[in-house]
Amino acid sequence: MDAAQPGGPSLPQERRLVTAIPGPKSRELTERRSRAVARGVSTTLPVFVTRAGGGIVEDVDGNALIDFGSGIAVTGVGNSAEPVVRRAREQLERFTHTCFMVTPYESYVAVAEELNRLTPGDHDKRSALFNSGAEAVENAVKIARAATRRQAVVVFDHAYHGRTNLTMALTAKNMPYKESFGPFAPEVYRVPLAYPFRWPGGAANCAREAAAQVIDVITTQVGADNVAAVVIEPILGEGGFIEPARGFLPRIAQFCRTHGIVFVADEIQTGFCRTGQWFACEDEGVVPDLVTTAKGIAGGLPLAAVTGRAEIMDAAHVGGLGGTYGGNPVACAAALGAIEEMRASALDAAARRIGAVMKARLSALAEAHPVIGEVRGRGAMIAVELVAPGTTDPAPAVAAAVAKACHAEGLLVLTAGTYGNVLRFLPPLVIPERLLVEGLDVLAGAVRGVA
Incomplete structure (x- = not known):
């Protein structure tokens, strides 16, 4: 997973924060968006993208975020794969x-x-x-x-x-x-x-x-x-x-x-x-x-x-x-x-490796934080369901808070679930393993900070 990445090898495969998230240029574009785009079209994270590839999404302010979303499972082969x-x-x-x-x-x-x-x-x-x-x-x-x-x-x-x-x-x-x-x-x-x-x-x-x-x-x-x-x-x-x-x-x-x-x-x-x-x-x-x-x-x-x-x-x-x-x-x-x-690139095998890394880290995190009721999924389609500890009662506010904390630290994650209490992870199948691990570190910090 650490080989040369498709999708613009000139894009450094590293998380980089140079402004708050979102930065001033993204906030300016968000104002334009509000005047031009219908309100019913939602946005998970209002950073405006200029480049993406491998496991990184770069925004107009020069921030480089780790991508755990893949455009909702679309860019499995990486953005702009050769x-x-x-x-x-x-x-x-x-x-x-x-x-x-x-x-x-x-x-x-x-x-x-x-x-x-x-x-x-x-x-x-x-x-x-x-x-x-x-x-x-x-x-x-x-x-x-x-x-x-x-x-x-x-x-x-x-x-x-x-x-x-x-x-x-x-x-x-x-x-x-x-x-x-x-x-x-x-x-x-x-x-x-x-x-x-x-x-x-x-x-x-x-x-x-x-x-x-x-x-x-x-x-x-x-x-x-x-x-x-x-x-x-x-x-x-x-x-x-x-x-x-x-x-x-x-x-x-x-x-x-x-x-x-x-x-x-x-x-x-x-x-x-x-x-x-x-x-x-x-x-x-x-x-x-x-x-x-x-x-x-x-x-x-x-x-x-x-x-x-x-x-x-x-x-x-x-x-x-x-x-x-x-x-x-x-x-x-x-x-x-x-x-x-x-x-x-045998991306089916790459997905299995991603899943093994993620499940091991997330299972350890769940043992330390009972707000994580379950870790589930296969391959590079993994999720945690957040609940009131000791119950199966959904905790959507916790999920939203963890996602927000991840975004602020340069990790793009998505929520899901009928009750809005699931964090879902869909990294590109070409993400470098060190970026995957770094993203999991950011997630662990967010869970600790919120839970």
Whole structure:
């Protein structure tokens, strides 16, 4: 993890604070932002970025922050990774757009071929490309409905699937995602998630009991023969990096197979080496019918996809899938560069090393500070859930205070969770190990100072 970093090797890989965070130039730009940008667009940390690469984000005031966010799991290969920049630049010089539905181009096909190879399962597959994760999820539902001629969609507690009307209906958390934006799309049904830390029957019984409840709800309240798709994140993202209890996903996938329900794995945040495997479903050998991807797919350019069984993907009629910008040629070139970098640098293994370092440090921190109720996650997708010590009562104010303290010391961290009490860590997979350790030192100091 200490090799030469993609994304501008001239950017020193060191934390540097030359002003308060945010600095005067960032504060000035924040004033301009308030007059120009809609209030509903939020900002986690109001520092305005000029450069980024490796494990560093540099702002307009010259501060260099350690990046534990990766643009919400997008820049796993690092910002401006060399293969991404090279391929995107070459494509920019040839053409920027034709619309694949009008006059196609090879890079779209090449990305689809890569996705068909990389996603779990050795069955015949097809892919379709879009712009965002929400678009991918929405199209997965369309495809499942076309294939099954059914309407109902089943989703889970704590889920996040996007901000469009349909994906808001699929998302569990009201604020800030759904508040005042309804009514939402119908025929969406929510079922319990196997959340070990909060399962009433205890973690040991979680997978079996939660799966039984899910199957009971689907059978009695929806009707299995009415369900087009079950959509789940193999590790929940915005919901708090929740790993469903082992055995839960295979049980649900088997129920879907038995009843002709399309099992959709939302791998938008977990995919592309983030969890230490190319896709998180691989951890339990689960082979989804459809996989949705985005975020880490193209090194920072907007691209998303649905990949799945050929007979399901081809159920949609000609012209039923697509969009003007879906599979943009520059984004496709970037995706091919990102996949090249993932292979060349074995970023799945890098993620596992990151996870080992983080879990060891965070587990020791949890032993010293019972405000940390749980350390969880896989690979470079790790989180701590903060609670009132000795309970499972959420402590969102503590999470916010720790995040603020980290930001002030030059460490970019994100919060998450249905209750807002989770600190989630998504470092670039190319972060130097010494920066990773330094970031964990800053985090430990923040926890000590707050808790």
